[in-house]
Amino acid sequence: VQLQASGGGLVRSGGSLSLSCAASGRTGSSWTMAWFRQAPGKEREFVASLIWGGAATTYADSVKGRFTISRDNAKNTGYLEMNMLKPEDTAVYFCAARNGVYFGARSELFVFWGQGTLVTVSS
Numbered sequence: 001v002q003l004q005a006s007g008g009g010l011v012r013s014g015g016s017l018s019l020s021c022a023a024s025g026r027t028g029s030s031w032t033m034a035w036f037r038q039a040p041g042k043e044r045e046f047v048a049s050l051i052w053g054g055a056a057t058t059y060a061d062s063v064k065g066r067f068t069i070s071r072d073n074a075k076n077t078g079y080l081e082m083n084m085l086k087p088e089d090t091a092v093y094f095c096a097a098r099n100g101v102y103f104g105a106r107s108e109l110f111v112f113w114g115q116g117t118l119v120t121v122s123s
Helices: none
Strands: 002-006 009-012 017-024 031-038 045-051 057-059 067-072 077-082 091-099 117-122
Touching: 002 091, 017 031, 017 091, 017 117, 031 067, 045 067, 045 077, 057 067, 077 091
Parallel strands: 009 117
Antiparallel strands: 002 017, 017 077, 031 045, 031 091, 045 057, 067 077, 091 117
């Protein structure tokens, strides 16, 4: 499975941005898709995840109520809708996937990774 992330850019504080993660290859209902981010000088951190079949979601506390993770089965694509963006949301965002249901935040348990897309939020 290959993942292609897109949609990053520059936005002002309070604005919105939507990221996409297109998956090529076979996925299934038990797959988990997630978004992680890495800010300059910081470690990669969990943002949100979704169980592909049932659409159950998990969010980091820092983005709850502002970000929404979703998927389109027909397009085999996942999304991260980001609203009320803050300067501290500035980071490279990565989509990741694994075969198996996982509700946690450990990046090392995700096998497939996209290339990352930069989100910059200006104050």
